[in-house]
Amino acid sequence: MSTCTPQRHPVIEEDLHAIFQLGLDWSRFAGKHILVTGATGFLGAYLVEYLAWLNEGKLDSPVIIHAMARTDLKVQQRFPHLLEQPWFTPIVQDVCAPVCLGRLDFVIHAASPGSPKYYLQDPVGTANANVLGTSNLLELARRHGARLLFMSSGAVYGNGDGSAAITETDFGTLDPLDPVACYGESKRMGESLCACYQRQYGVHAVIARISHTYGPGVDLDDGRALADFLADALAGRDIVLLSDGSSSRPFCYVADMTAAFLLLLLEGKGGSAYNVGIDEEMTILEVAQLIARLSPYQGLQVRCSGSSAKKAEFRPSGHFDLGKMAKLGWRPSTRPEIGFARMLRYFTSVL
DSSP states (O other), X not given: OOOOOSSOOHHHHHHHHHHHTTOOOGGGGTTOEEEEETTTSHHHHHHHHHHHHHTTTTSSSOOEEEEEESOHXXXXXXXXXXXXXXXXXEEESOTTSOOOOSOXXXXXXXXXXXXXXXXXXXXXXXXXXXXXXXXXXXXXXXXXXXXXXXXXXXGGGOBOOSOSOBOTTOOOBOOTTSTTHHHHHHHHHHHHHHHHHHHHHOOOEEEEEEOEEESTTOOTTSOXXXXXXXXXXXXXXXXXXXXXXXXXXXXEEHHHHHHHHHHHHHHOOTTOEEEESOSOOEEHHHHHHHHHHHSSSTTOOEEEOOOOTTGGGGOOOOOBOOHHHHHTTOOOOOOHHHHHHHHHHHHXXXX
């Protein structure tokens, strides 16, 4: 389902202004070269959009954006408004392949499937992106003396009972033979590689362990409950939960997440991991009810089927302790009712 627009959507434009208010020294990007892998994905694209927005009169000299994606078509569909810009360079290749750049100052590794639907279809590709791809980019960063941000996941914490906030040193069990472990285990290995390159070569590699993220441009076909709820609400269908809806997760708005990524890239401690998300949870039923209420179609109902078909997707693991990010000066600022309304406003106008 395509949600691409030829120009920047007003909701995204407003989000970029909000990110700017974080107050970082954005001039540190002026004239620098930055590689963003997974550039056409949900999180990578928001980063590219913000960096491009900085080039619209916010910097003395433009940041040079190298946007890596696997297909040229995706780049053309996602960034038609950037293709003619001299500071925007698409790189069409797999993240595991050698990367040849004359200069590089920053690397953001966002290339990895994030949904069980996709990483169960290609477990080897998923593991390779997080392990071989990360190794490839760390070596690139070592050669250029670049800072690197690795987008990891709360999946590295494994299975917990959800009873307490998770700090960066709390870990539960993770069965390496579980089909979904291709994601969590490879993220763990990617993190370990970041720590190894930091210790052995002095590469400034920072790890962001991210929670569930939502906002304009999220993939409506990724098979997760949130995407299904959105697709139903936007089509005027009642929302049917394939569980009792009692499982809970923290949902962080994409603009808050993007601001955190950029803060970590500039100010994060090398070799360290940071929880990035929101410290309050919503049950899946609450998410469905909120989306139904915000839908452009009035009177949508939310029903629970009682099936457990999708329960594994929302295994209780607890919410993040955000203390380390708070010390850097970041906290999420978008309340769920505001963020979900912005997301619905975006999709209502582009679909």
